[in-house]
Amino acid sequence: MFAPHLVETVPTHRDQAPAVRDRFRRLYERPVLLEVDELGREFETDDGPVVALDRIGFRAYRRELVCFIGSSGCGKSTLIRILAGLDYPTSGRVLLDGHEVNGPGRDRGMVFQGYTLFPWRTVLENVTFGLEVGGRGRRQAETEAYEWIELVGLSRFAGAYPHQLSGGMKQRVAIARALANHPRILLMDEPFGALDAQTRTQMQSYLLQIWRHVDITILFVMHDLDEAIYLADRIVVLGPNPGRVLDTVEVPVPRPRDPSQSLSPEFIATKRHLESLIHGQRPMSVDVLPKFRHRHADEDVQ
């Protein structure tokens, strides 16, 4: 006897509201911006070759926000470095707009986990760097840079040096610096990892605002599940040893996103699914510490 209304009371990550389903349908109709095809990366070590990435494949559509998550050692940083052209694949290829990626280039902006602002340049000069090396005149570069600095809300600090800024502000400058080059795609390698929880939440909503106003595709590497669900259209889950794609999840949480959605059923369902993928079915193992007491435990501590 089949009674679907009795079985499916709790939604899963696959249940999408009609609006969300429509959104994904439209997303897949957009042109493919980035295509990763059978990508592999092997490292030579003293103990023989180690496979860091094994036949990775995915596509990112124009103006999509894709997050990569995975436990440490799944090669997600290697992957994004290959996409940026800072590392190279040992097999497979990366196509951006149909052209193979070969070394770093202006069409792929990157925001790093460490603050990579040039300490000898002011905020304004940091943002003009890409325009300068691209051969833009100083005046024009500065005018353009101002617009980007305004976009990330730091016009008051245009003349400040990086050491005078907080961590969150530095990363906003880094985002402005990358975007000023008009890249096709923005690669972000755990850029908010070093920030405290509050600043991080702030930065996430800044990023979503920027993304709304700029024609940019974002690939974001992170290890925080909530952050991924809050930001992403789709989440690519990577598994370790060797790094490979475990699943690609369409996030069913409707846009515009809001931090309060983290308690909604679809958010929780997605998070549960991601957690089971990353940690597997087995519970996380915590070693039992040896019983060794310097002091009698209270009733309350027991």
Added chain:
Amino acid sequence: MGFPRRRQPEWLGVRKEVPSRRRAVLVVLSFVLPLALWSTVSYVPFVWHPLVRIETPASVSYFQRGMLVDRDVFASENRSAAAEGRERAQGVRANPIYLPAPHEVVRALYMAFKTPPRLPSEPWLHESLWHSIQVIFWGFLLSSLLGVPLGILCGAFPFFSKLFEPFLEFFRYLPAPAFGALCVAILGIYDAPKIAIIFIGTFFQQVLVVGNTTRKLDPSLLEAAQTLGANRRQLLFKVIVPGIVVDLYTDMRVLLGWAWTYLIVAELVGTTSGITYFINQQARYRNYQNVFAAIAIIGLIGLCSDVALAYVGRRLFPWHAERGGTSLLTLLGRCFRPRKAEPRRTTQPA
């Protein structure tokens, strides 16, 4: 203003920041303490003073007024004089001639610029000094013109590092003074061999030090620049050079100190001249206060030029956040300023 009074930090906190006022006191003390020690040895008669300066020779035939004799000799002569019923010699305790008192050195320092040299052919102190400074300047300039670019190339490109550094690593262990005779044979006897010795002493270290400084540049800055579209030349001139310039400046300050050491060696080669010649001449005349004066001048020049360079450095590199190291000048300035609460570091919102 409205803040509660901060607790004074303890004096001997392990790796704890010392408040600026206290730091100034310590800086002053670091000069005052050795001076005080010197003064004690010089002016307190019962501290050390192993000799006796004769004031009245009296019956001791070989004593002369102003002569310095051992305390034991003085005592035994006086004992025998007393035994024979002769008049006893008079004298005061004194230090050896090679340890002049501070005021003698200060006077010598002042007089050195006023009294003409003994022989008409000998240079004045300031002429000797000026000569030395010129030799250092040219030696250091030539070395830097070659060494800094080469060091940056070695640091930036492993190709150059592997090509040059092994040989430089070998060559820097060859003592520069050992090339003295060779330099004279090749370059003659005037200033050229001296400049060459300073060059040899500085150059090889310089390339290696600058190379290491360049390698210490955060590689992620280079990667960031690459993702922004910088090519190789732009990486070198827009990232590496400005990125290391602060550390490079500090390296140069240290290396300049080494150049002074090699100056002393260089000036003993070929025609003796410059400040070392002055020191040797004065030692020969047993004018030890002049020797000390000349040494003190070298020290002062070194210290002043370093303080000046540090000051200029802070002006040149405004992005370089002060990391606890405040300059001597600012510290001394703070000594004379009224005590006020240090401004609290404000943190900006993200």
